Amino acid sequence: MRQIVLDTETTGINPKLGNRILEIGCVELVNRKLTGNNFHRYINPQRDSEEGALNVHGLTTEFLADKPVFHQVVEELREYIRGAQVIIHNAPFDLAFLNHEFRLLNLPPFDDHIDGVIDTLAQAKEMRPGKRNSLDALCDHFGISNAHRKLHGALLDAELLADVYLAMTRGQNSLGMDIVVEEVSTGIDLSQVALAEIFVLRAADDELAAHEELLNGLDKAVKGACVWRTAAV
Structure with missing residues (x-):
């Protein structure tokens, strides 16, 4: 099975207000193994980031000025994600931006290019109801080091999320096993x-x-x- 762990950074929180994607990071898993075939692009969003978003990712307008615009990377992205199952933390957020960018180019929605989505935030809320389930909180919970994460970055966050997803879905996360043996009366000595x-x-x-x-x-x-x-x- 081919899976793509995906994250984006954006100029703000709402594409309907004109906010755009400025970074995409993807990590490939094949049969639950990291392949190293990653996809990472900085994108010129052709607008400034909102102050709150800039404080999160630190990608300035000046840094992004000479980067390609979205339509220059979209065919690479479409080919890379085609037919894969996509894993995203808080999937509705990233999907809203991706579908918006595809719609601006009169392309079929991002959702039409892939084989379904796994939302690790929704999974984590089921596993840990009432707990903090941010990516940082899940890294702490599963013992995954994120000390090098000072600012959000799409590729770095996708790499951390891949480790979190594999830990969440390993099946037996505790080292102890409770084995219950049922006694059945057979009449045999x-x-x-x-x-x-x-x-x-x-x-x-x-x-x-x-x-x-x-x-x-x-x-x-x-x-x-x-x-x-x-x-x-």
Whole structure:
């Protein structure tokens, strides 16, 4: 499965008021693995950023003056995201801007180019009701370092969100497992049942590699050696 983790930075919060996209950052996942095939573009929005937005991303009008305008990068973006499932934190915000930009160019909506959207903010609210679920809060919760994030940046935020999404959807996020054994009355005296021969099936090389990859992810999450490595010593 091909997934694209996407983030944008904008001149303000409402495209209906003339605000535009000024940065797009995308990170590619294939079968839940980072590929390094990322997409990152600064865009000249042809207007100034509102003060609140500028304080968030720090991208000045002067810095963006020589960058391409949206119509000069849209075909690259369309090709890059075509047919992928897109992962966004607070998806309605970014989708509103992307669809607005596509509409200005008389193109089919952004939504028509992709295979659905996952909103990690909505997922996080289901998992952590009543908690703060900003990207920074989720990084703290999952032990993902964001110390290098002084200002918002689309590619940096997409990279952090990719780590958050993989942690959120790993399936077993705690290191403990509660196993419930149900006792079933069979009428058989278990003390008289002969023990069966135990067969040991060794893991294949690809299974060992997948296991090592999972441990590396846990090491990264706890910023050291995870308990499974110390338990194996």
